[in-house]
Amino acid sequence: MIEMRFHGRGGQGAVTSAELLARTAIHLGRYAQAFPSFGPERRGAPVVAFCRIDDRPIRLRTNVNHPDLVLVLDPSILRLVDVTAGLKEDGVIVSNTRFTGMEIRVELGILHAIATVDATRIALEELGVPITNTTMLGALLKADEIFPPAELTEALRARFGRV
Numbered sequence: 561m562i563e564m565r566f567h568g569r570g571g572q573g574a575v576t577s578a579e580l581l582a583r584t585a586i587h588l589g590r591y592a593q594a595f596p597s598f599g600p601e602r603r604g605a606p607v608v609a610f611c612r613i614d615d616r617p618i619r620l621r622t623n624v625n626h627p628d629l630v631l632v633l634d635p636s637i638l639r640l641v642d643v644t645a646g647l648k649e650d651g652v653i654v655s656n657t658r659f660t661g662m663e664i665r666v667e668l669g670i671l672h673a674i675a676t677v678d679a680t681r682i683a684l685e686e687l688g689v690p691i692t693n694t695t696m697l698g699a700l701l702k703a704d705e706i707f708p709p710a711e712l713t714e715a716l717r718a719r720f721g722r723v
Contacts, residue, residue, distance in 0.1 A: 561614035562706060563624040567643055568633035571603040573693025576719065577631065578609040580697060581706070583715040585613040588707055593618055606640060613706060631700050632656060633679070633692050638668060647672055654703045656680060656692050675703040 564581070568574030575596040582594035594611040610624040626646045632638060632655040643653060652673045657664060658681070661674035677699040679692035686695075694716065701709045 561612055561616075561618065562629070562704070563627045564611045564613075564629040564631060564700075565624050565627040565643075566609040566611070566631045566633065567637045567641055568607055568609075568693075569603075569637070570605050570607050572633045573691055574607050574631075574633055575609045577633070577693040577697055578611040580693075580712060580715045580719060581611050581613065581700075583718070584707060584712050587714060588711060590615055591618050597623055606637060627651060629654065629700065629704055631696055633696050635659075635680070638664065644670055644672055652703050654696065654700050656696055656699075675699060 566574040566578050578594035582592035585592035590613055592611065592613045594609065596607060596609045612618050612620065612624065626648055628648055628651050630643050630647055630651065630653045632643055632653065635655065635657040637643065638655060652675060654675045655664065656679035657676050658678045659676065661676050664670060664674050664676065677695065679695035680690050682695045683690050683692045697712060698709055
């Protein structure tokens with residue numbers, strides 16, 4: 561089973577990202593679940609979402625406490641939240657930031673592998689708005705090939721109408 565935790569801010573698409581991954585996995589014949597963990601947060605407040613994907617039925621119904629992958633949609637989250645909490649020793653952080661993984665590692669003292677992408681810049685160039693979730697999903701699938709990125713197309717089309 562692969563377990564993932566998504567950190568973002570309300571309105572950035574962390575919950576949608578987890579859902580898109582789960583829907584795609586199910587479409588491919590796998591088992592998956594995706595769910596958020598937040599209270600009465602407002603747009604812009606930190607949120608967390610979770611996703612599990614497996615080839616067997618998933619019986620767990622708890623938050624993901626020991627993820628294999630952590631996706632960080634907003635670079636400011638790195639300084640607000642310990643995104644490494646519970647991350648497996650060989651776990652990977654995939655972060656939206658204009659800095660390199662080494663720069664983040666040194667500045668924050670992170671020991672885990674870090675993959676970075678300037679998703680905010682890409683989203684602004686491509687969409688005209690700083691909504692980074694689809695860019696970050698591509699980065700996540702590059703960091704750990706859960707399934708080929710092209711497989712997301714159907715879930716994206718169903719959710720957003722066109723791709």
